[in-house]
Amino acid sequence: MPEGDGRTTARTAASPRTPDANTTDASGTGANGTDANGAAIAVPAARERARAIPEAAVARLAVYLRTLSALAEQGTTTVSSEELATAAGVNSAKLRKDLSYIGSYGTRGVGYEVEVLVGQIERTLGLTRKHSVAVAGIGNLGHALANYGGFPSRGFPVSALFDLDDDLVGVPVGGIPVSHVDDIVEVCSTREVTIGVIATPTKGAQEVCDRLVAGGVTCILNFAPVVLQVPEHVEVRKVDLAVEMQILSFHVARRQQEAAAAGEADGAGPPGGGAGLPGEIDSANRMVERL
Amino acid sequence: MPEGDGRTTARTAASPRTPDANTTDASGTGANGTDANGAAIAVPAARERARAIPEAAVARLAVYLRTLSALAEQGTTTVSSEELATAAGVNSAKLRKDLSYIGSYGTRGVGYEVEVLVGQIERTLGLTRKHSVAVAGIGNLGHALANYGGFPSRGFPVSALFDLDDDLVGVPVGGIPVSHVDDIVEVCSTREVTIGVIATPTKGAQEVCDRLVAGGVTCILNFAPVVLQVPEHVEVRKVDLAVEMQILSFHVARRQQEAAAAGEADGAGPPGGGAGLPGEIDSANRMVERL
DNA sequence: CACTGTGAACTCATTCACAGCC
DNA sequence: GGCTGTGAATGAGTTCACAGTG
Numbered sequence: 001m002p003e004g005d006g007r008t009t010a011r012t013a014a015s016p017r018t019p020d021a022n023t024t025d026a027s028g029t030g031a032n033g034t035d036a037n038g039a040a041i042a043v044p045a046a047r048e049r050a051r052a053i054p055e056a057a058v059a060r061l062a063v064y065l066r067t068l069s070a071l072a073e074q075g076t077t078t079v080s081s082e083e084l085a086t087a088a089g090v091n092s093a094k095l096r097k098d099l100s101y102i103g104s105y106g107t108r109g110v111g112y113e114v115e116v117l118v119g120q121i122e123r124t125l126g127l128t129r130k131h132s133v134a135v136a137g138i139g140n141l142g143h144a145l146a147n148y149g150g151f152p153s154r155g156f157p158v159s160a161l162f163d164l165d166d167d168l169v170g171v172p173v174g175g176i177p178v179s180h181v182d183d184i185v186e187v188c189s190t191r192e193v194t195i196g197v198i199a200t201p202t203k204g205a206q207e208v209c210d211r212l213v214a215g216g217v218t219c220i221l222n223f224a225p226v227v228l229q230v231p232e233h234v235e236v237r238k239v240d241l242a243v244e245m246q247i248l249s250f251h252v253a254r255r256q257q258e259a260a261a262a263g264e265a266d267g268a269g270p271p272g273g274g275a276g277l278p279g280e281i282d283s284a285n286r287m288v289e290r291l
Numbered sequence: 292m293p294e295g296d297g298r299t300t301a302r303t304a305a306s307p308r309t310p311d312a313n314t315t316d317a318s319g320t321g322a323n324g325t326d327a328n329g330a331a332i333a334v335p336a337a338r339e340r341a342r343a344i345p346e347a348a349v350a351r352l353a354v355y356l357r358t359l360s361a362l363a364e365q366g367t368t369t370v371s372s373e374e375l376a377t378a379a380g381v382n383s384a385k386l387r388k389d390l391s392y393i394g395s396y397g398t399r400g401v402g403y404e405v406e407v408l409v410g411q412i413e414r415t416l417g418l419t420r421k422h423s424v425a426v427a428g429i430g431n432l433g434h435a436l437a438n439y440g441g442f443p444s445r446g447f448p449v450s451a452l453f454d455l456d457d458d459l460v461g462v463p464v465g466g467i468p469v470s471h472v473d474d475i476v477e478v479c480s481t482r483e484v485t486i487g488v489i490a491t492p493t494k495g496a497q498e499v500c501d502r503l504v505a506g507g508v509t510c511i512l513n514f515a516p517v518v519l520q521v522p523e524h525v526e527v528r529k530v531d532l533a534v535e536m537q538i539l540s541f542h543v544a545r546r547q548q549e550a551a552a553a554g555e556a557d558g559a560g561p562p563g564g565g566a567g568l569p570g571e572i573d574s575a576n577r578m579v580e581r582l
Numbered sequence: 583c584a585c586t587g588t589g590a591a592c593t594c595a596t597t598c599a600c601a602g603c604c
Numbered sequence: 605g606g607c608t609g610t611g612a613a614t615g616a617g618t619t620c621a622c623a624g625t626g
Binding site for chain 1: 583584585586587588
Binding site for chain 1: 344349350352353354356357358378379380415416417418420422424430431432434435436438439441442445446447485486509510511512516518524526528530531532533534535536537538539540541542543544545546547
């Protein structure tokens with residue numbers, strides 16, 4: 001084991017969490033050439049750029065990809081940036097900029113060919129290669145994830161499930177038998193899992209994470225409400241339901257304050273936040289929005 | 292655009308909103324370029340709300356809150372920015388800046404009193420008031436959400452569940468009987484739901500969303516992989532599993548490219564080969580065992 | 583003409599570094 | 605001495621606006 005258990009902690013730790021963020025690490029050692037066929041694809045110049053795509057743009061590319069797939073399915077073969085942008089919920093300038101990061105695949109005066117764009121985005125996102133997924137923690141959420149059709153259909157076959165509960169071990173969930181968490185390292189290694197999903201309760205999460213990493217997993221999607229400590233080469237993304245709710249809560253509060261302020265000036269308005277007493281808030285209060 | 296199907300609304304691009312792929316700005320409709328230049332629509336960046344806490348900071352405040360709660364539980368009464376920052380996975384400068392947005396509640400030379408900070412963050416996030424939650428779509432994910440302990444325990448009581456399936460209607464899930472989606476408007480109104488969670492399949496999502504909005508819901512957490520169209524006053528946050536996976540995939544690909552490039556330029560083989568690289572990269576060796 | 587692709591301007595977010603206080 | 609709070613500097617991400625092209 002490396003220095004101090006091999007975790008990155010005290011350092012200028014990185015694990016931001018903006019509207020959409022992640023652990024951004026540079027030092028990408030590791031990875032070999034053996035199974036890397038994605039890199040073998042042509043398009044010389046684009047390789048250079050991959051590094052330069054802003055994080056925020058990557059997230060949106062994934063959205064464009066889905067939007068494009070939908071368009072393709074309904075027979076569309078060409079889209080303008082305006083159309084695609086609207087469908088994807090962004091403005092067209094941003095979309096064009098995002099697409100420009102992956103190259104120039106549009107036709108001026110016409111638009112983009114759906115097929116082509118799909119291919120290029122897939123390549124950029126590394127979807128030309130399958131990424132095996134392991135889900136740890138087969139509770140309610142784990143079940144949901146194991147059965148989630150969106151994963152396999154998008155190139156992320158779920159190939160391992162883990163839980164602590166002996167009663168669950170061996171039981172197939174979504175077609176795959178649950179393994180014991182003690183076997184994480186071995187199973188992940190042999191099944192070549194690249195992405196680990198942690199859906200365990202808070203306490204088990206760090207332990208499970210360590211094992212996933214030991215099993216060679218370099219990307220983790222974490223649903224447990226903890227900040228995971230991982231070595232530098234491992235990428236963690238967090239989905240935190242409580243945080244999402246609290247952000248929404250903040251916006252409700254903000255809106256109420258605004259309404260209250262506006263009401264003051266206006267003379268009529270709702271009593272607004274009223275410094276929020278615990279307990280039941282009056283009925284009228286909430287619905288007063290302009291609807 | 293022939294599109295404009297009734298709803299959408301949300302013009303006026305300028306709005307203190309999240310920079311994220313959130314609420315649609317949908318400023319399409321060609322009106323764009325026309326008055327662009329001299330129009331001087333100005334939109335005098337007024338919005339004189341001193342309230343402005345950066346969106347990104349809000350998300351982190353929620354994380355600090357949880358971290359603080361954990362500290363409180365284990366008996367800690369005081370923390371320094373450094374300690375709290377480490378525990379929350381950010382750097383201390385950022386943490387102090389974030390906290391400064393909500394006021395000055397620390398003591399120089401000492402740190403922050405846990406209790407006080409918890410209270411202030413809760414107030415800021417609007418958690419002094421309970422926010423009733425409705426979950427629509429009681430499939431695997433919906434079940435998981437309905438049973439998720441993290442919601443009620445953090446001031447978000449789940450008070451309504453909806454599904455289309457008649458066999459499910461009336462059945463209690465997590466203690467609450469499922470209602471039919473046709474009753475969304477009524478049930479949400481009477482139970483004063485503020486936050487709606489959409490866990491339906493893609494196709495039902497927009498319809499459900501519309502009804503939630505009609506029922507007075509102003510905040511939506513959307514798990515369906517669609518961009519929802521909502522009126523301006525409604526806040527949407529999206530949790531998109533496929534997108535998360537694809538972002539991770541991108542980072543795998545990037546790392547592989549870097550490794551390949553580094554190997555090329557360096558001549559010395561990539562770390563995978565165990566080429567005598569300094570010990571600093573110890574942790575990277577782990578991944579070798581799988582690759 | 584219609585639409586892409588992109589430098590340049592701008593806005594938002596993070597980090598630095600230090601003054602001020604305990 | 606140690607630590608907070610914050611303006612100022614830097615950096616990331618977004619929007620503008622227009623040149624350039626099929």
